[in-house]
Amino acid sequence: MIHRRFLLAAGGALPMAAHAQAPWQPTRPLRMIVPFVAGGSTDVAARLVSDAMGEKLGQPVIVENRSGSGGNIGGEMVARAPADGHTLLMGVTGLLTTNPHIYRTMSFSPSRDLAPVGMCYTSDLVIVVPLSLPARNLAEFIALAKARPGEISFGSSGHGASTHTAAELFRIAAGIDLQHVPYRGSGGAMNDLIAGNIQMIMIQIAGAAGAVRDGRLRALAVTGPHRHALMPDVPTFAELGLPQATATSWGAVMTTAGTPAPAIARLSEVLREAIASPTIAQRMAGAGVDPQSSTPEELATFLVSESEKWGRVVREARITVE
Structure with a gap:
């Protein structure tokens, strides 16, 4: 029930915003906290929308990378910031x-401690395996895992990251036993996968497209509801009879709880305008x-x-971090 506070944070702001006489405007530069290191897709998306939002708001939106603790360090910075609309967070599936x-x-x-502003993007994942693994498709991978319970390992970008939990969702749906090997980011997992040190990873499609295209890895299935333009020949889980394993990672802009309704309304409007830009x-x-927009209440x-x-996946997979 505690997570229904998201609904209260968004919905409670709307009546006040409707009566605002003039759009809220920032009085100084804004910060957009990205809770991961620079260079990843979350960071790229944040910088793109920050630049566009800054132009529309008349104040720059400065991106700051504050990584650590599965995104919690960056999230706490925004949660503890003044509730005045000048501090934003590019939140992701795992953190939020x-x-x-x-x-x-x-x-x-x-x-x-955080209030929804709006969705920013979605990103499908893909299951990839090394060419040395005797599994040419998802059915063969599942059969191999069932024949060798607990012997096949999968890597992730970190304990509890979407690349971990999405793989656990697949493991549960397929009824197989896999060994999790967490890494500090997807780069190390990719290198070990290509070297054959682990047998599978579930990673954002853009991160694996090059290796699949070059013939270094084999793609078995994408996690989204539809086939992806970067891998049009790779089927979805739904096509392969595992619709319950469908999952998408995403990014959404948040701000500090208690931020005035007019500020949230204006930030959300500007964010949606930025995302709508071709x-x-x-x-x-x-x-x-993939760009994805929403209102604050839709995001909530x-x-x-x-x-x-x-939460259901975490409980069934018994994932915990001290």
């Missing part, structure tokens, strides 16, 4: 809807993410649904 179920203790609550959409696609409803979904 999975970490509260995984971490035994957190110094802040995403649902209590130039930004094209650049996001180049980074392997989505966050509740995602929290419930990943």
Whole structure:
């Protein structure tokens, strides 16, 4: 029930915003906190929308990378910032809807201390395996895993990251036993996969497209509801009879809880305008993410649904972080 606070944070702001006499304007530069290192798709998306938002707001939106603790360090910075609309967070699946179920203790609550502004992007994942693995398709991979329970390992970008929890969702849906090997980012996992040190990873499509195209890895299935333009020949889980394993990672802009309604309304409006730009959409696609916008209340409803979904996976897979 605690995650329904997202709904209160978004819905409570709307009546006030409707009566605002003039659009809210920032009085100084804004910060956009990215809770991961620079260079990844989340960072690229944040920089694209920050530049566009800054132009529309008349103040620059400066991106700051504050990584660590599965995104919790960056999230706490925004949760503890003044509630004046000048500090934003590019939140992701793990930080906003999975970490509260995984971490035994957190110094802040995403649902209590952060307020929704709007969706930014979605990103499908893909299962990839080394060419040395005797599994040419998903059915053969599942059969191999069932024949060798606990012997096949999969890597992820970190304990509790979407690349971990999405793989656990697949493992549960397929009824197989796999060994998790967490890495500090997807780069190390990819290198070990190509070398044959691990047998599978589930990674954002853009991160694996080159290796699949070059024939260094084999793609078995994409996690999204539809085939992806970067891998049009790779089927979805639904096509392969595992619709319950469908999953998408995503990024959403949040701000500090208690931020005045007019500020949230203006930030959300500017964010949606930025995402609607054909130039930004094209650049996001180049980074392997698909632009996705929403109102604050739509995002709040989505966050509740995602929290419930990943909470079930965390409990069934018994994922915990001290």
